[in-house]
Amino acid sequence: MKVGFCLQFFLWNAFRIMDWLGLRKLLPRLNGEEAVALFSIIPIKRQGEWNMAEAKRTPLYATHVRYGGRMIEFGGWSLPVQYTGIKEEHHAVRTKAGLFDVSHMGEIIVEGPDALMFLQKLVTNDISRLAENQVQYTPMCYSHGGTVDDLLVYKFNAGKYLLVVNAANTQKDWEWICEMGKGFDVRFSNVSDDMAQLALQGPAAEAILEKLTAAPLSELKYYWFIPEATVAGRKALISRTGYTGEDGFEIYCRPQDAEFLWEAIITAGKPFGLLPAGLGCRDTLRFEACLPLYGHELSEDITPLEAGLAIFVKLKTDLDFVGRPALAEQKAQGLKRKIAGFAMIERGVARAEYPVLAAGRRIGTVTSGTYSPTLDKNLGLALIEADYAQIGQRIGIEIRGKEAAAEVIGKPFYKRPRK
Numbered sequence: 001m002k003v004g005f006c007l008q009f010f011l012w013n014a015f016r017i018m019d020w021l022g023l024r025k026l027l028p029r030l031n032g033e034e035a036v037a038l039f040s041i042i043p044i045k046r047q048g049e050w051n052m053a054e055a056k057r058t059p060l061y062a063t064h065v066r067y068g069g070r071m072i073e074f075g076g077w078s079l080p081v082q083y084t085g086i087k088e089e090h091h092a093v094r095t096k097a098g099l100f101d102v103s104h105m106g107e108i109i110v111e112g113p114d115a116l117m118f119l120q121k122l123v124t125n126d127i128s129r130l131a132e133n134q135v136q137y138t139p140m141c142y143s144h145g146g147t148v149d150d151l152l153v154y155k156f157n158a159g160k161y162l163l164v165v166n167a168a169n170t171q172k173d174w175e176w177i178c179e180m181g182k183g184f185d186v187r188f189s190n191v192s193d194d195m196a197q198l199a200l201q202g203p204a205a206e207a208i209l210e211k212l213t214a215a216p217l218s219e220l221k222y223y224w225f226i227p228e229a230t231v232a233g234r235k236a237l238i239s240r241t242g243y244t245g246e247d248g249f250e251i252y253c254r255p256q257d258a259e260f261l262w263e264a265i266i267t268a269g270k271p272f273g274l275l276p277a278g279l280g281c282r283d284t285l286r287f288e289a290c291l292p293l294y295g296h297e298l299s300e301d302i303t304p305l306e307a308g309l310a311i312f313v314k315l316k317t318d319l320d321f322v323g324r325p326a327l328a329e330q331k332a333q334g335l336k337r338k339i340a341g342f343a344m345i346e347r348g349v350a351r352a353e354y355p356v357l358a359a360g361r362r363i364g365t366v367t368s369g370t371y372s373p374t375l376d377k378n379l380g381l382a383l384i385e386a387d388y389a390q391i392g393q394r395i396g397i398e399i400r401g402k403e404a405a406a407e408v409i410g411k412p413f414y415k416r417p418r419k
Helices: 003-021 032-039 061-066 086-095 115-122 167-180 205-209 255-272 279-288 324-333
Strands: 070-074 077-082 098-101 106-111 134-141 147-157 160-165 187-190 196-201 225-231 234-239 248-253 337-344 355-358 361-372 377-385 394-399 402-409
Touching: 061 070, 061 077, 061 255, 077 086, 077 279, 086 098, 086 279, 098 255, 106 115, 106 167, 115 160, 115 167, 147 167, 160 167, 167 187, 196 205, 196 255, 205 248, 205 255, 234 255, 248 255, 279 361, 279 377, 337 394, 355 377, 361 394, 377 394
Parallel strands: none
Antiparallel strands: 070 077, 098 196, 106 160, 106 187, 134 147, 147 160, 196 248, 225 234, 234 248, 337 377, 337 402, 355 361, 355 394, 361 377, 394 402
């Protein structure tokens, strides 16, 4: 029997028993199905695969433990999946603010006379459109069109850029970038160990951070950054991007300043309802906003076009980026597969890798699925045959050997209210 199924079975029945005994008042208000869904984001490993001693630690590890964070191994790092609870932290970010430790992300400096020329070859977006102190999201592809990673590009000037890559892909990306850089007059520096990163997300993020800095936050536009700022007396880079669907800021700092800044932000945020937030709600938040997670909605076998990221693949330009011929051909022939959103009609929680069914056969695979705390629904994303990706299409999700009805819905599931 699979470990994931055992955990789901245990959680479901444990919550039913606690309801019967009247003990549920001791826990957050979740029903059994919600509990299974929210905890399904936790990486489940078989006995012998889990070795926390080998996991890397961010500069805030001791802080997380002191705050009661439930530590798990994620992408080779020991990180908090939650503090007070996934649902509570999720709602805090949607309505107030949450503070995340994202120091595990990888940072790579690209600099030199050919920096722009190189990046135009490396990624699918048009880096030439960036102004100084602007940020751009972009996929990075293999020659066959599959995705190496998705990343952020920070432009300092024409000869210097910062790439922020997914933590689990840092070494792979570093090797790929170094290989692709042959023949260009560029230099690379992996500065991941020299940076810590905090993410302050939520409607109250600006009001909280402005208590700690004189930087003009109200003037900082979405996907721009301030390269040299001071936060609570410590030097930092401040950007305004995010991975939650809410407004917010990233604070890049020296590792030795991370704990001080964490405490300063937590203290400044208390009157606003700020909570420390873990990986669990980071996943449910990005999921509701339908932001891709590498290894799920993007991978070596899933192209940016299939993931619905065509706006970041500049095929209408004359850019000669890696993967362009394959992606151009895929677009010309028409997509055979697409990432589609769906809502469960019948009871059940879709999880990654579950089969998607229609017309009596398998048409795809769930890439992400969980309970949506904001919408109070069981939702999912799936890579399915394009013919079945239309909104309103009825599909089935195979959950533990039984088919449960679902319906294709529009993306994103959640969009924050605009001011």
